[in-house]
Amino acid sequence: MNNTPKTIRDYLDQLRAALAGADPALVQDALYDAEDHLRSEMAENPGKSEAEVLAKIANSYGAPGEVAAIYVEQERVVEQALRPPPSPARRSLWGRFFGVAADPRAYASLFYMLLSLATGIFYFTWVVTGLSLSIGLSILIIGVVVPIVFFGSVRVLALVEGRIVEVMLGERMPRRPVYADRERPLLERIGAMFTDPRTWSTLLYMLLMLPLGIAYFTIAVTGIATSLALVFAPVAELLAHFGAFDGNVGIVVDGNTIVPPLVAAPIAFIVGVIGLFAMLHLARGVGRLQGALAKHLLVPSSR
């Protein structure tokens, strides 16, 4: 730990080691900032060797251990400042069940479930089109460029999806892209893009988002519609009873209307209200799962 790093790669490895156990998204951000600073310093001092520049860095930017400590501390402070105040812990079973209505995260997750159909279709189409174009055009000269542009665009999309997930689901995701090292030869950088397991896991995530998005959207819409229908059925039934409009209120199955007895109305109302709250619980659970999935597939593991 105490040996001074001689190369930028050494420095970054030491920083990664010092950040072991921290959130992978935080590690990616810290590594990006450090590499950005180090490479700028190198570019400013063209005559000096890497070791000389790094010796100076330890006194200006900080040694890897110090930098890691600063980032972890900063993260803790920001977390506290930004996180919505925790909803009061409710003891009773009832309180825990209905308390979900006061949790903003549940509504945001519900909205994410609705949105994921659109994003899912887009990601899926992008990946399928990009992959087939890359493979199909690979026999032509232009086929060299297409996959590079496509894989680059996938990285950008991964960052964008990360931002959506962090804002809506509350999972900490990277705020910086993966650092593109301009010093290395172009071919090596392109090669690294293809051998990076994260590139492939991102593609997998985007393909998965179509079925997941369809499922989330369907569950959310069906759940909300059914619950609301049950809540308002008694009202409609009453209105129909007093002749506010013609026709029967009931459940239409294959053109036949089944009219439940009037006693069923309060039960329908209660079931509907419980259904709405259950939806919020479900949305929150889905949000957590989706956040974990995104973290797993879109963020490089910090090893």
Add this chain to the structure above:
Amino acid sequence: MQRSAAVTEAETEAQLWKFHKELSAGIVSLVLLGVLANAKKPMYGYQIARQLDETGEGVLSGKQSALYPVLRNLDAAGLLASEVEPSVAGPPRRYYRITPLGRRVLGDWTYAWTTTRDFVDAVLEEP
């Protein structure tokens, strides 16, 4: 005897380090807003770090890594605005400039800072 002196020195150093850490938390934001309020052009992270390095010693020296996350936070809070521009030397750079809200906040913070500084000075100078 010598050993205890070494122990004390390590201890004061640890205390100083802890004090620096606690002190720098709010000051970094103030300093960054100040630098960007005086800047004629938008600046990127490394540029700001170097300018501070030239300005002198203080709680921030040796801890420039603390600047970057704070820049992002000020940006997210709307006190700074930023745009990304491609650069020749490396990856695209994010240039920061202060927003009107940032200037107003800086005014308030500067007032809070000067009164706090005077207060602390007065306390320390008391015989």
